[in-house]
Amino acid sequence: xSKKTHIYxxxxxxxxxxxxxxxxxxxxxIAKSDPLIITGTIGTQNTYRYSTSGTEYGSPFSAMFYAxxxxxxxxxxxPFAISYSNSNLEYNYPHLSLSFTxxxxxxxxxxxxxxxxxxxxxxxxxxxxxxxxxxxNKFRSGVFYGVLQKAINDDPADPLARTPQMRRVGWxxxxxxxxxxxYLDMYLLRAFDVSSSIREQYRESLAAQENIVVGxxxxxxxxxxxxxxxxxxxxxxxxxxxxxxxxxxxxxxxDKIFTPRYSSLARxxxxxxxxxxxxxxxxxxxxxxxxxDYKSLGTNYMSNNYHSLGVTLSTNLFKKIxxxxxxxxxxxxxxxxxxxxxxxxxxGANATTKIGxxxxxxxxxxxxxxxxxxxxxxxNDTTRIKRRTSSFTFTPQYSLEGETLGHTVALSASxxxxxxxxxxxxxxxxxxxxxxxxxxxxxxxxxxxDFDVTLNHQQSKGYKSKYTSDIATFGxxxxxxxxxxxxxxxxxxxxxxxxxxxSKSMSIGGNLNATYSIKEVHAFSLQAGxxxxxxxxxxxxxxxxxxxxxxxxxxxxxxxxxFGIKRKVKVxx
Numbered sequence: 001x002s003k004k005t006h007i008y009x010x011x012x013x014x015x016x017x018x019x020x021x022x023x024x025x026x027x028x029x030i031a032k033s034d035p036l037i038i039t040g041t042i043g044t045q046n047t048y049r050y051s052t053s054g055t056e057y058g059s060p061f062s063a064m065f066y067a068x069x070x071x072x073x074x075x076x077x078x079p080f081a082i083s084y085s086n087s088n089l090e091y092n093y094p095h096l097s098l099s100f101t102x103x104x105x106x107x108x109x110x111x112x113x114x115x116x117x118x119x120x121x122x123x124x125x126x127x128x129x130x131x132x133x134x135x136x137n138k139f140r141s142g143v144f145y146g147v148l149q150k151a152i153n154d155d156p157a158d159p160l161a162r163t164p165q166m167r168r169v170g171w172x173x174x175x176x177x178x179x180x181x182x183y184l185d186m187y188l189l190r191a192f193d194v195s196s197s198i199r200e201q202y203r204e205s206l207a208a209q210e211n212i213v214v215g216x217x218x219x220x221x222x223x224x225x226x227x228x229x230x231x232x233x234x235x236x237x238x239x240x241x242x243x244x245x246x247x248x249x250x251x252x253x254x255d256k257i258f259t260p261r262y263s264s265l266a267r268x269x270x271x272x273x274x275x276x277x278x279x280x281x282x283x284x285x286x287x288x289x290x291x292x293d294y295k296s297l298g299t300n301y302m303s304n305n306y307h308s309l310g311v312t313l314s315t316n317l318f319k320k321i322x323x324x325x326x327x328x329x330x331x332x333x334x335x336x337x338x339x340x341x342x343x344x345x346x347x348g349a350n351a352t353t354k355i356g357x358x359x360x361x362x363x364x365x366x367x368x369x370x371x372x373x374x375x376x377x378x379x380n381d382t383t384r385i386k387r388r389t390s391s392f393t394f395t396p397q398y399s400l401e402g403e404t405l406g407h408t409v410a411l412s413a414s415x416x417x418x419x420x421x422x423x424x425x426x427x428x429x430x431x432x433x434x435x436x437x438x439x440x441x442x443x444x445x446x447x448x449x450d451f452d453v454t455l456n457h458q459q460s461k462g463y464k465s466k467y468t469s470d471i472a473t474f475g476x477x478x479x480x481x482x483x484x485x486x487x488x489x490x491x492x493x494x495x496x497x498x499x500x501x502x503s504k505s506m507s508i509g510g511n512l513n514a515t516y517s518i519k520e521v522h523a524f525s526l527q528a529g530x531x532x533x534x535x536x537x538x539x540x541x542x543x544x545x546x547x548x549x550x551x552x553x554x555x556x557x558x559x560x561x562x563f564g565i566k567r568k569v570k571v572x573x
Contacts, residue, residue, distance in 0.1 A: 036565040040069035043557035050550040062086055108133040116144050118174055119215040121233035121269045122187045123298030127170065143173040148298060151197035166208055167197035170298055181221040187233075189213045190257060191297035193241070211237025212258045213296045225278040232270030235296050239263045267294040269304070281315040292335045306332040325349040338375045342385070345369040362395045386421040406443035412436070428463040449478045466500035485517045506545065507533035523557045
């Protein structure tokens, strides 16, 4: 490649930066990347469907042709896609957005749509703007400015107009020092809505907001087996920027960065935990507190008005059983302004062990309890919410590998009980479910064939209702040819469903799949299936499998070998 062509490609890359997305591009690596590389896949998928139960499809035939291409200029990717299906043409091309993250030594820059790591109580959404981060040894810092939310300003006369929203602008910085075991990080975010970004008629029903958030996050490890972490933030925000200002000396002290108004609120959110790892036992205790109406304009929706306490524990019992357990309790109505206070408790335990080399056992229990207590009103016993959900699972497995045969047997059992504990309850919302499963797999090594059989039974009981489902499946698969690039698989299934005193139905189906590849460039696939089903309730006049569905799909994909202009590597003599 000539020096002139190299310069042209570099200029083209710089011109296209505003229209492409690239992450983590190191400036020092651009010159080492290939100037131009094109890769992609083209293919087709064709399907035939037939059903005796009715023509639910517009046409029994459907065909799709597609092409997915990627153009790489000096390591920066630009994806293109186009597809044609049943007279519908769709295509995607690099969107008009900028996303560039150059790196140089200890510096990282952000241009366009970017993410900068900050406290979850301060900011967890991307921004579209500019930013800069510096990290060296134990010291780190960062700053950004950009748009946090685009304006939605559709014509109100349009029947499909979207819900309007104002453009939201924000800036912030962070600074921190320390290692993973001992550190302190501080954050600040200033965000505000631009009311002029939407139509005037929208401004009457949509108030512009603004806020400033200060956060701190840290960790202290006094002992090698004990650590304490904390993450907290204070948010001061105006729910309506047009509200009158607060006129006094203390309020005027904040005018340079924030204007206190009669719509201003100050709220706190945070969590703290104690973590222990000693003698094969890992445990933690976490407390979280989020005040009512806590809000940061740099975060997506966040639950508030609750506090919770959680405990986790994991260890190895008798050096053979891996055990873990969790418990957490949560209550809302911190302001005591709700009619009722809701309490929720989540708890669970899991144990796994192995017996010898061939048997493994796993058992688990999970539960949830919800209850109500008084708020501004006394809870009425007849309408009190008190509900418990419990689930148990047990999954043993046996495996044995021989010279000619490999065997795997797996069983599963689970039970779920959702019960209303209100003593005045009639049980109309109670549901009990039972699921049993068994599977057997066998590998015949001399034949290079895999067989599998699966049985599943599920039963759910509700208020004056009972549902049962039984499924049996048999399958086999084998690879052929010297390179094992032709694979055939087939399966046969039987399904029986019954709703007590209402209906009984059955279906029998078979599927055949074939895949063939040539040098990892050409890929062919054929799938064919037939399913017969119907009502088998003997009390009905129609009691046979008289409906049939047929489905056949053929697909082909060709992967283009990478081509383009590669960087010349100088060979040292």
